[in-house]
Structures are given as structure tokens and as C-alpha cells.
Amino acid sequence: MPEPDIATGLIVLTDATCVIKGRSYAGIPTIVWKDGIDEDASDWFRDLVVRDGLATSSVEEYANILRPFLRLCRARKRNWKTVDDDFLLIWRGELHRGRGVAIPRVNTSMDVIFNFYRWAEETRRIRYHVGIYADDEMPTHVREHGFAITAKRTFRKTRHGRVFASWSTKLRLAGGNQSSRLRHTPSEEETRRAHELVAEQPLGERDALMFSWAEEVGTRRAEMLQIRKSHMPTPEQLEQLVERGEELCIELKRKGGKMKPLYASPDLIIRTIDFIEVGRAEIVNACRAKIFDYREPDEVFISTRTGLVLHRDSVTSIGAKAFEGAGIKNANIHRLRARKxxxxxxxxxxxxxxxxxxxxxxxxxxxxxxxxxxxxxxxxxxxxxxxxxxxxxxxxxxSDANAVAKLKAKRRQLEAHVGTLARRLSQHAELHRASRMIAESRTNEAVLALRRIADELALTA
Known part of the structure; x- marks a missing residue:
């Protein structure tokens, strides 16, 4: 595997030795170029985690989105502080037309980049460059010449009636709004096929168990990978859960960075403990034999290569291969969470x-x-x-009521259709009678019969 090229920018994550205000922060991304650390972007990522409380997994995704944009700035020798709407439109076109990126993903990129510039404006790294000011907040010369990066004010009302104002980019592509229609959620039969396929693989016990945590508990990747041996109950505690028919409550850092509970059934916990004692123990023993000074982690789902907790991308790859192999399109392990x-x-x-x-x-x-x-x-x-x-x-x-309504509608349509056919037959019969009258030289009667037919046709026209 080729070494990553630092010229294109490396994303390095902090480890537990990163301590800010007395608290350890592992997983904060830092962008490193050939000429050193990108201090501005890295400061933004740190603020998102430490000040705003975003999950490090989300901020890492922001880094993956911002890095190629900053790479374009460097390739075109454009200082990021001088970027304007025109340059942002070049980036938007590069993504959409040049690389064929779908509209929703393009808009996500534009949102992330705008939020970076808004942060830079708010922290005074740039001044009066981004239009996040009301008219009475701007100096006269700014009001006359406008902003390099424009913005629009948006308002959001909470379910409690409070209204919040914010700023967003004007450069999103139209047509990228997601509808409320659900993406494909695997059926019971499809899920079973994926389970069976993944269970047959060399690491099937581990991977099938991850599928079960996603399907039965609704864990995201980052949450699933936080599950630890120390979360497991003692035999006595497990016995009490089974007797009471209760679920095990586990506190994890969930989306948004806050500690929140999730609940797992005793049956799933029994499977997990069994994997820890057998399948996972084999992985640990193999890693101890090949990795010098190896220390077993507390996390349940670990890699056979490193002996450490699996990477989120590995979980995605495992799920994608399983669903593709089972012939299920547009689905992944995250869609098992949708089933939950x-x-x-x-x-x-x-x-x-x-x-x-x-x-x-x-x-x-x-x-x-x-x-x-x-x-x-x-x-x-x-x-x-x-x-x-x-x-x-x-x-x-x-529902029964819907079935009755459908039957009534079907009956109405059948009755209407029968009436139409009856009228058609009636008209044919009248025409036949009129033709006989004409053949028998009963002209006056034929004229009256034809007039009745014409009147009926006029009424139904």
C-alpha cells in the first residue's frame, strides 16, 4: 500500500495525550501539509469538539470535506483568506460537473466550507469578508462594496416556539433537497440473507454480531465500536435481567457527543459474552503472538490485524460487501439501524x-x-x-377500515363501468331497430328512434 502523500494533506487524529482544560480529547482531526500544520483549519476542528460539543466522528467528516477544498486553494496558489463567491462557484462546479458528485453531497460541501468561513469571521481571523452582519452592524464602506462571500439569514422555530436566527450560504445547488421518502430499509428476508452470508466469512462470528447490534439495538458505527467488555454484566446480574425480562442499559457517547443510554436484550448480551470468551479471545491470542508488547483493549469489536478497536470504515466495508453479496442494493449496515x-x-x-x-x-x-x-x-x-x-x-x-373503503371504491368503479357498457349495448340495440325500420320503409318511426339516440349521446358527451 503506497504511503500517503503529505503534499495533498494528511488528517491526523489526536490521542488521549491531548489534554485541553484538564480534559483528554482523543480523535480531534488536524490537517498537516508539507509545510506544516494547517493551524486555522485545525483550530476550527478543535473548537467544534471542545466548545460546541460535536462528536469527533462528525468533525473528522468535516475535515474530509474541507481538506480537498483547501488542496484546491493551494494548487491554484489562492490564500484561503481571499476566497470569494466566484472561487466557491469554481469549487462547486469542480465537484458537480468535474467529479460527478451528487447534488446533496455538493451542498454538504458548500455548507461545511461556509461554516468554516463563518467561524473565521466570528473569531476575527478575517474581517468583513463573510456577509453575516445586519445592516446596522456594518461600516459604511462595507455596506457600499458588499462582501466577498455572501450569506443569507435563516430562521428556525423549535417545537417550544423559540425562534433562532442563523446564516447560511447562498451557493447551494437547487434540486438537492431530500424528500421524506425513506431510503431502502432491508426486509426481514433480506436481512437474514445478509446475516447468513456474513456468518460464513472467516470473521463471521464477530461481523454477524455487529449486524445484530445495529439491527436489534439501533447502534451507529461509532456507538457500536464503543461497546466494551467492562459494559457486560456479571453472571448474577445477567441472571436477574433474564428473570425480570429487562434489557441491559449501557451509557455511551452518542451523536452530539453526549452520554446517553442504549438498551440491549439479554439474548444479545449472552451472544456478546460468548464471542468475548471464544472468538474475540482467539483474536487477542493471535495478536499477542505477533505484536510485541501488545495490550488488549477493552472494546469488544477489534481488528485481527492490529488487535485494536475496528475503524468505522472497516465496519462500513464489511456491511457493504455483505449486502452486495446478498444482492441487496442501496443498503448498508446503517440501514439495519433504520429497521430498529x-x-x-x-x-x-x-x-x-x-x-x-x-x-x-x-x-x-x-x-x-x-x-x-x-x-x-x-x-x-x-x-x-x-x-x-x-x-x-x-x-x-x-387496516380493516381501509380494506372496506377499497372494496367500496372498487364496487363504485365496477358499477360505473357496467353502466357504461349497458349504455353502449342499449345504443347498439336502438341503432339496430332503426336500421330495420328504414329497411321496412318506416321512415317516420326511424327518424324518432335516431333522434332519441342522438339526445342520449348529447347527454353523455
Whole structure:
């Protein structure tokens, strides 16, 4: 495997020795060029984690998006502080037309780059370069000449009625908004095929167990890779969980960087403990034999190559190969989490319709979305609304009332069609009678018959 070229920019992650204000921060990205550390970009990443509380996995993705843009600046000898809308449009065209990047991904890139420049403006690394000012906040000369990077003000209203103002880029491509339609969520049969395929691989025990954590608990990659041996219950605690029919609560750092609970069934915990004692133990022993001074990590899902916790990209690759091999398109291990989201929402909807969650002052839609968001570790309950819509549509499709309505509609259409055919036959019969009258020289009667037919045709026209 070729060594990475530092000229194109390396992304290096901090380890646990990075201590800021007395707290250890591992996983903060830093961009390194041939001429040294990119201090401005790296300071932004640090602020996102330390000041704003973003998850390091999200900030690493920001680094992956910002780096190629800064690489273009360097290739064209353009100081990033002098970039304007025209240069940003060049980057947008390079992504969309030059590299064939889809509109949603292009817009994500434009958003991240704009947020970097907004941060630089707010921290006074650049001044009056980005249009994030109201008219009364700008000096006269700025108001006359405008900004190099324009912005538009947006407003967001929370479910509690509070309104927040923010700034966003004007340079997003149109047509990239995602609809509320769900992406493909694997069916039960498709999921079983993927499970069977991955279980047959050399590391099938580990990988199938990861699939189960995603499907049955709803873990994201970063959350799954935080699961530790020390999270597992003692035999006595496990026995109590089984007797009470309760789930094990595990506190993990979830999306947004906050510690939140997730819940795993005793059956899944039993499988996990078994893997730790057998399959994982084999990986650990192999690593001890080949890696000098190897120290076993606490994380459950580890690599056979390094003996350390798996990388998120490895989890994605394992899932992609399994679903592709099972003939399932547009799906990955993250879509197993979507199955769990549907299951959670469906359970809550069932509780509503059975009367368990309806009260005189209860908005059942808001209640479902809020509880489901807490369970799935979503930052915003609104992100689960597509799943609620999907469940409600499916419930309506299967309901008795809907079946009756469909039968009534079908009957109406059949009756209307029968009436049309009857009228057609009637007209043919009248025409036949009129032709006989003409043949028998009963002209006056034929004229009257033809006039009736003409009147009927006029009424139905």
C-alpha cells in the first residue's frame, strides 16, 4: 500500500495525550501539509469538539470535506483568506460537473466550507469578508462594496416556539433537497440473507454480531465500536435481567457527543459474552503472538490485524460487501439501524391505538417522535418523522377500515363501468331497430328512434 502523500494533506487524529482544560480529547482531526500544520483549519476542528460539543466522528467528516477544498486553494496558489463567491462557484462546479458528485453531497460541501468561513469571521481571523452582519452592524464602506462571500439569514422555530436566527450560504445547488421518502430499509428476508452470508466469512462470528447490534439495538458505527467488555454484566446480574425480562442499559457517547443510554436484550448480551470468551479471545491470542508488547483493549469489536478497536470504515466495508453479496442494493449496515427505528416507532404507534398513550393534553405524534428519538439517540425528534409516516401508511394499508373503503371504491368503479357498457349495448340495440325500420320503409318511426339516440349521446358527451 503506497504511503500517503503529505503534499495533498494528511488528517491526523489526536490521542488521549491531548489534554485541553484538564480534559483528554482523543480523535480531534488536524490537517498537516508539507509545510506544516494547517493551524486555522485545525483550530476550527478543535473548537467544534471542545466548545460546541460535536462528536469527533462528525468533525473528522468535516475535515474530509474541507481538506480537498483547501488542496484546491493551494494548487491554484489562492490564500484561503481571499476566497470569494466566484472561487466557491469554481469549487462547486469542480465537484458537480468535474467529479460527478451528487447534488446533496455538493451542498454538504458548500455548507461545511461556509461554516468554516463563518467561524473565521466570528473569531476575527478575517474581517468583513463573510456577509453575516445586519445592516446596522456594518461600516459604511462595507455596506457600499458588499462582501466577498455572501450569506443569507435563516430562521428556525423549535417545537417550544423559540425562534433562532442563523446564516447560511447562498451557493447551494437547487434540486438537492431530500424528500421524506425513506431510503431502502432491508426486509426481514433480506436481512437474514445478509446475516447468513456474513456468518460464513472467516470473521463471521464477530461481523454477524455487529449486524445484530445495529439491527436489534439501533447502534451507529461509532456507538457500536464503543461497546466494551467492562459494559457486560456479571453472571448474577445477567441472571436477574433474564428473570425480570429487562434489557441491559449501557451509557455511551452518542451523536452530539453526549452520554446517553442504549438498551440491549439479554439474548444479545449472552451472544456478546460468548464471542468475548471464544472468538474475540482467539483474536487477542493471535495478536499477542505477533505484536510485541501488545495490550488488549477493552472494546469488544477489534481488528485481527492490529488487535485494536475496528475503524468505522472497516465496519462500513464489511456491511457493504455483505449486502452486495446478498444482492441487496442501496443498503448498508446503517440501514439495519433504520429497521430498529421502524420497530420502535411501530411499537409506540401500537401503544397509541390501543389507548395506552392518549391523554386529554397529549399530542400523540409529538410524544411518539420524542420517545423514539430518545430511544434511538437522535438529536432531533423530527428526523424520525419519515419513519412515523411510513408506519402509519403501512398500518392504514393493512387496516380493516381501509380494506372496506377499497372494496367500496372498487364496487363504485365496477358499477360505473357496467353502466357504461349497458349504455353502449342499449345504443347498439336502438341503432339496430332503426336500421330495420328504414329497411321496412318506416321512415317516420326511424327518424324518432335516431333522434332519441342522438339526445342520449348529447347527454353523455
Amino acid at each position: 427505528a421502524v420497530e420502535v416507532v411501530e411499537t409506540l404507534v401500537e401503544a397509541v391505538f390501543s389507548g395506552e398513550m392518549i391523554g386529554s393534553e397529549t399530542s400523540w405524534i409529538e410524544t411518539i417522535l420524542t420517545i423514539a428519538a430518545e430511544r434511538m439517540g437522535h438529536m432531533s425528534p423530527e428526523s424520525l418523522r419519515p419513519y412515523l409516516n411510513y408506519v402509519l401508511r403501512r398500518r392504514i394499508e393493512k
